[in-house]
Amino acid sequence: MHFESLIGMLIIGALAGWLSGKIMQGRGFGVIGNIIVGIVGAFLAGAIFPALGFAVGGGVLASVIHATIGAVILLFVIGLVRKAR
Incomplete structure (x- = not known):
C-alpha cells in the first residue's frame, strides 16, 4: 500500500464518519x-454490497458514498447494541 492511498483512505474514512454522524443524528465519536x-464502515459495505448485488461505481465520490452507507449501518448496529444493555 502506498502512502498516498493510506492518506486517501483516512480522508475518505473521516469524511464518511462525519457524514454518518450527521445522518444518524449526532452519534459521532469525535x-x-x-x-x-468510516474505515470500518467502508469494509462493512465492501462485504455487504457485492453479496446483495449492488455496485456503487468508481471514483472518490463513489468511495465516500460507499463508506458513508457502511458507516451508517455500523452506527445503527452500535446503537442497537447500546440499547440492548
Whole structure:
C-alpha cells in the first residue's frame, strides 16, 4: 500500500464518519472515532454490497458514498447494541 492511498483512505474514512454522524443524528465519536467508523464502515459495505448485488461505481465520490452507507449501518448496529444493555 502506498502512502498516498493510506492518506486517501483516512480522508475518505473521516469524511464518511462525519457524514454518518450527521445522518444518524449526532452519534459521532469525535475525529479519531469518526475516521475509524468510516474505515470500518467502508469494509462493512465492501462485504455487504457485492453479496446483495449492488455496485456503487468508481471514483472518490463513489468511495465516500460507499463508506458513508457502511458507516451508517455500523452506527445503527452500535446503537442497537447500546440499547440492548
